[in-house]
Amino acid sequence: MDQLKLAALDQEDLAVLSAHVQDAVISVSDIRFLPREQTAIFVMNRFVWDGKKDRRTGHYERRRAALSVRRAHSLRALGVDPRAKGQVLELLAVTFEPKDEPTGELRLTFAGGGMLALDVECIEVxxxxxxxxWGTKNLPSHDLG
Known part of the structure; x- marks a missing residue:
């Protein structure tokens, strides 16, 4: 499969991008906020949902990927300890909550209730x-009960 490259400039684009990073795992040590550049970068191991299970090995795919958010003015952690560099987070969704459009809050929501919130000028992800x-036998699943 070819390497994925996506850009999101509105909520519809962001929904597509969010689907591609669902169940990505991110180490807290791989999160960077660069205030001068107004950029946040999240390096992750994303699960390739649009890939097929390899019949020979029984493996699914994961890929190293970078999610970058531009025009970000602040980053807040809710239920995530930024000092716990070894903590691994499982990403559920990337969403946008408009304030005074085009400004708003971009949210990365994690399994277990954690969230990272970025105040952004507009959606530019x-x-x-x-x-x-690389192969993985682990297919992500969630308790919906």
Missing amino acids: QLADLGAA
Whole structure:
């Protein structure tokens, strides 16, 4: 499969991008907020939902990817300890809550109730795979009860 590169400039684009990063795992040590550049970067291992299970090995795919958010003025952690560098977070969704459009809050919501919230000037998000895929036998699942 080719490497994925997506950009989101509105909520519809963001919903597509969010689907591609659902169940990505992110180490707290791989989160960067660069206030001078008004940029936040999240390096993750994303699950390739649009990939197929390899019949020979029984493996699914994960890929190293970077999610970047531009025009970000602040980053707040709710239920996530930024000092716990070894903590691994499972991303559920990336959403946008408008305030005075086009400004708003971009939210990364994690399993277990954690969230990162960015105050943004507008939606300007990019996702890019960083390298080759590797196999995993673990198919993400969620308790919906």
